Amino acid sequence: MSLAHLIACTGCGETMSFEDGYAYIYSHIQEERLRFIYQCGARHVLFEEVMALVA
Numbered sequence: 001m002s003l004a005h006l007i008a009c010t011g012c013g014e015t016m017s018f019e020d021g022y023a024y025i026y027s028h029i030q031e032e033r034l035r036f037i038y039q040c041g042a043r044h045v046l047f048e049e050v051m052a053l054v055a
Contacts, residue, residue: 008021016024033054040050 005018008018008025009015011021012024037050037054040053
């Protein structure tokens with residue numbers, strides 16, 4: 001739990017509140033997930049294979 005708090009407060013290279021840090025990190029994780037799914041589609045990876053990787 002302390003590690004999660006530390007990452008949320010300083011993970012973007014600047015100190016911020018836990019709530020702001022959490023929102024920042026969460027949005028970047030979501031963006032990376034979408035980018036991954038898009039790249040799988042561009043490479044014609046089967047839907048079942050993508051679901052196995054994302055789940």
